[in-house]
Amino acid sequence: MPATAPRATTRTPYLLATALFLSYACWSVQRHRQLRTSGYDLGIFEQAVRGYAGLGAPVSTIKAPGFNLLGDHFHPILAVLAPFYRLAPSPITLLIAQAALIAASSIPITRLATRLAGRLAGVSAGLAYGLSWGLQSAIDFDFHEVAFAVPLLAFGLTALLERRFAAAAAWTLPLITVKEDLPATVAVIGLLVALRGRRRLGAAMILVAVGAGLLIVGVLLPALNPGHVYAYAGSTAPDGQNPLQRLFLPAVKLRTLLELAAPTLFLSLRSPLLLAAVPTLAWRFWSTNPSYWGTGFQYSAVLMPIVFVAFLDALPTIGTGRPARTACVAALAATILIPAPIRGLPDHWRVSPRAQQAKLALTRIPDGAHVAADNRLAPQLTARRTVYLFPAYPQPDVRPEWVAVTTPPDTSMAALVTMTAALDRLPAYGYREALRTNDVIIFHRQ
Incomplete structure (x- = not known):
């Protein structure tokens, strides 16, 4: 018995990660099967990975015809998924990959908590992390590139806490390839490495991160963007508001801060590792886009490993x-x-009969066809067809062969009046109704 106990403890992080993976994957795949995923963002990311899998650029026609997604956000790490997508060309491949990445991030946290306080603490901390609202919100909303950042931060920060500084740098530097805001996070982690005694390594991380961030935002993104600008610069421009008010008001921002610290009993506030969360919180709260302020979507996923590793760092203080x-x-x-x-x-x-009927109706559109689809139907079509977003398309100069819309109209990306007007224009563009069910209408251009 004494000989098997250490082995069981060693297996625990992997068993917990497996359970989390199965839960995440089942939830994500079922959402997709029930038509609860969307063109923004699952369809967009599938088109990007499909481009890489075809040894081409990550073009997303849902964004715009010929739109290179590297001109929107900087996430070349998505190319890692290309071999898997070639084997299984489906949006489900992306959802399963995201589930695996986020589940794997629980391994170092469970392992470190077990080392600090025993198996019960390890299982409890790993489950608390795996069930945290930030990770659940990401799993519940399609696929996003930040899924790669979650395990990189978890492994990197636990390595930093264990004073394995070279490993911490090796895990965190690839964050630069995940999204353009994450070089700032790498720079802060470099500062933490320097403060813990490895000054040269920390300084090198800061220089690489700052240089890469300036290159990405100032050169690469504008060069690849159709308008030759960084598309999100406008939301961070000064507006004459008091800086403190802009950062912390309205109250939804304070609620987000409260819900970040509450799962760790506010112990994470005792750790300097929490500084790594500052860049993400700063750009989100400074932005004029209200979607960034709250606890929804995928925006808080990168904060979860930071908060929970900071919690483990603070455990010895009690x-x-x-x-x-x-x-x-x-x-x-x-x-x-x-x-x-x-x-x-x-x-x-259980997949509803209406969802099954809608998916069956979409098979009327042949593989390889060009189709304009609304936000709800787009990710059901992107694997085998070239998809544009309805109602932005069709237009006089871009008229796909097919149009697929839900009924009643999906208003997640456009107002009902806009959707109705776009439907009314279809006959003038040469479209005729080819199929109508209780949930889907398909048009074909003669």
């Missing part, structure tokens, strides 16, 4: 042994009490 174990169990309880999107999993196993 004592070892029983106090630390109690804190980890309490963190799990606090995580469960905070509202999160993944609830009632058994309710989502």
Whole structure:
């Protein structure tokens, strides 16, 4: 028995990660099967990965005809998914990859908590992290490139906490290829490395991160963008508002901060590692886009590994042994009490007959065809067809052979009046109704 106990403890992080992966994957795939995914963003990212898989550029026609997605956000790391997509060309490949990446990020956190306070603490901390609202929100909303950042941060920050500085640098420097805002996070981690004694390595990380960030935002993104600008610069421009008010008001921003710290019983606030969350929070709260301020979508996923590793860093301040174990169990309880999107999993196993009928109707559109589809139907078509977003298309100079829309009209990306007007224009563009069901209308251009 004593000989097997260490082995069981060693397996625990991987068993927990496997359970999280299965839960994440089942949830994501079922959402897609029930037509609850969207062109913005699953369809867009599938088109990008499909471009890489074809040894081409990550072009997304959902954004615009010929639009290179590297001119929108800088995420060349998506090319890693290309071999998997060639084997299984489907949006489900992206959803499963995201589930695997985020689940894997629980391994170093569970392992470190186990080393600090025992197996019960490890399981509790790993579950609290895996069930945290930031990760659940990401899983519940399509696929995003930040899925790569989550394990890189988890492995990198735990390595930093264990004073494995070279490993910390090796894990965190690839964040530069995930999204253009993450070089700032790498720079802060470099500062933490320097403050913990490896000044040269930390300084090198800061220089690389700052240089890469300036190159990406100032040169690469504008060069690849059709308008030759960084598309999101406008939301960060000064507006004459008091800087403190702009950063912390309206109150939804303070609520986000509260919900970030609450799952860790506010112990994460004791750790300097929490500084790594500052760049992400700063650009989100400074932006004029309200979508960035709250707890929805994928924006908080990168904050979860930072907050929970900071929590583990602060555990010794309350004592070892029983106090630390109690804190980890309490963190799990606090995580469960905070509202999160993944609830009632058994309710989502059965695909509704209406979703099945809609998917069957879409088979009327042949493989290889060009089709304008609304936001709800687009990701059901992107694997085998060239998809544009309805109602932006068709236009006089871009008229796909087919148009597919839901009925009643999907208004997630356009107002009802806009959708109705676009439908009314279809006969003038040469489209005739080819198929109508209770949920889908398909038009074909003669």
